[in-house]
Amino acid sequence: MIAMTAAEIAQIVNGSLTELSPDSLITEIPCIDSRKATTANFFVAFKGEISDGNDFAESAIQNGARFALVTRPISGPSILVADVGQALIDLTRASRLKMKTCKVIGITGSQGKTTTKDFLNHLLSSVGITVAPVGNLNNEIGVPLTLLSCNEETNFCVLEMGARHMGDIAKLVEVARPDIGVVLNVGRAHLGEFGSRSNIAKTKGEMITSLLPGTIAVLGNYDEFTRAMAATTSNKVLNFGERSDCDVRATDVELREGRAHFDLVTPEGRQAVGLQLLGLHQVSNALAAAAVATALGIPIETIAAALSTATASSKWRMELHEVGGLLLINDAYNASPDSMAAALRTLALLSQERGGLSWAFLGKMNELGESAGAEHEAIGRLVSEIGIDHLVQVGTKAFWQNEEKSEDREDLGETTTMHHFDSVTLASALATNFSAGDVVLVKASRSEKLEELAEQLLTVWKERIA
Numbered sequence: 001m002i003a004m005t006a007a008e009i010a011q012i013v014n015g016s017l018t019e020l021s022p023d024s025l026i027t028e029i030p031c032i033d034s035r036k037a038t039t040a041n042f043f044v045a046f047k048g049e050i051s052d053g054n055d056f057a058e059s060a061i062q063n064g065a066r067f068a069l070v071t072r073p074i075s076g077p078s079i080l081v082a083d084v085g086q087a088l089i090d091l092t093r094a095s096r097l098k099m100k101t102c103k104v105i106g107i108t109g110s111q112g113k114t115t116t117k118d119f120l121n122h123l124l125s126s127v128g129i130t131v132a133p134v135g136n137l138n139n140e141i142g143v144p145l146t147l148l149s150c151n152e153e154t155n156f157c158v159l160e161m162g163a164r165h166m167g168d169i170a171k172l173v174e175v176a177r178p179d180i181g182v183v184l185n186v187g188r189a190h191l192g193e194f195g196s197r198s199n200i201a202k203t204k205g206e207m208i209t210s211l212l213p214g215t216i217a218v219l220g221n222y223d224e225f226t227r228a229m230a231a232t233t234s235n236k237v238l239n240f241g242e243r244s245d246c247d248v249r250a251t252d253v254e255l256r257e258g259r260a261h262f263d264l265v266t267p268e269g270r271q272a273v274g275l276q277l278l279g280l281h282q283v284s285n286a287l288a289a290a291a292v293a294t295a296l297g298i299p300i301e302t303i304a305a306a307l308s309t310a311t312a313s314s315k316w317r318m319e320l321h322e323v324g325g326l327l328l329i330n331d332a333y334n335a336s337p338d339s340m341a342a343a344l345r346t347l348a349l350l351s352q353e354r355g356g357l358s359w360a361f362l363g364k365m366n367e368l369g370e371s372a373g374a375e376h377e378a379i380g381r382l383v384s385e386i387g388i389d390h391l392v393q394v395g396t397k398a399f400w401q402n403e404e405k406s407e408d409r410e411d412l413g414e415t416t417t418m419h420h421f422d423s424v425t426l427a428s429a430l431a432t433n434f435s436a437g438d439v440v441l442v443k444a445s446r447s448e449k450l451e452e453l454a455e456q457l458l459t460v461w462k463e464r465i466a
Helices: 006-012 053-062 084-097 113-123 141-146 168-176 196-202 224-232 280-297 300-309 337-354 371-383 424-434 452-465
Strands: 017-020 029-031 041-044 068-070 078-080 104-110 154-160 179-184 216-220 236-241 246-256 259-266 269-278 317-321 327-330 360-364 389-392 417-421 441-442
Touching: 006 017, 006 078, 006 084, 029 141, 029 246, 041 053, 053 068, 068 084, 078 216, 078 441, 084 141, 084 168, 104 113, 104 168, 113 154, 113 280, 113 300, 141 154, 141 168, 168 196, 179 280, 196 224, 216 280, 224 236, 236 280, 246 269, 246 280, 259 280, 259 300, 269 280, 280 300, 280 337, 327 452, 337 371, 337 424, 337 441, 360 417, 389 424, 417 424, 424 452, 441 452
Parallel strands: 029 041, 041 068, 068 078, 104 154, 104 179, 179 216, 216 236, 236 246, 327 441, 360 389, 360 441, 389 417
Antiparallel strands: 017 078, 246 259, 259 269, 317 327
């Protein structure tokens, strides 16, 4: 954290000190899990639906935490406040104003935020000290936690910003004050919460309309909603995509063993890029990172080299496991219609290259509201159109097809066989039918927890080939 005295912090958060010297210099970073607290942390006692962090504050201090930010008195060094969440926001706002040399990048979009963050973390770390969240800490807790992890030596801070309601991103931008604001795309994720893509666009667009003067907007050129955001700001705009009029673009794109290779073109020149991450959809994420790096003045040679060496660093996102000739793609972290379609196309391509069967183990895509039925049906049709051999439903029966159709139907078309299982354990038994050369995709919304299925499939397969 940017160094402050305990007295400074107490004044910022309107709190009172206990067993903590006012002159103590605080440089530790925040932690919200008492079990993970160390001497490098101070503990923030959030009260959740299930547990109250105040109950674990003394335990965090015993584990080494310098002090605890609490809403009720405890035994040990602490700062007592009325509202821990507001105190964290206030402290982050004050800390951000002290970050004079660090460039802050905010990223939002319907899909691709975490992968773009990972690309940028790898890229920027090659030229300076970079802070980025582990996982997707993208809300009113995660963004402050990430910003408060920066210190006086940090050169870059990369932030993900998500939203559940209109106004959420505007609030995060106000606190984080990004030097560069990125909107990747406007898709159909969270349609159930926002009601329409237009409303999603307004919410994602808060990233651009809330930027301070003199900052830079980076916009994807993959949908009309994101393109239109350029008209909402007087700040400099860099757009990225695969059209010839994009400032940062990919040309001559081709897939080799499921991975994209292309020429990166920026105002600074042209360089070849060969991605390590799986899927054609990774091109847009790489271009977003390249556009940010271009805005920061990083040489194109450095950008291309970093993109070509970046590997998956976040769990359960197109995570590859190759065991005994079987290739399993664990993409169980999340799912929207767009990301589901991209993953299925990658599955089809890889199975064609390897000569084996394709298996799609799919769970529900949640938060789609009234469009859920139509969106799942569309994915079912896509499965058949691109020739996936086996569609394995895990969960509610018939959500990939019209409920009025026969539940006894066993195929979606001439090439696709459909299976249904109510549980992960039952579905994992299908691994006894796998053969070397087959490719397996596991994907669903996060709440479905299909990463457990991915693990069980690999276990059954390993037992079979042992």
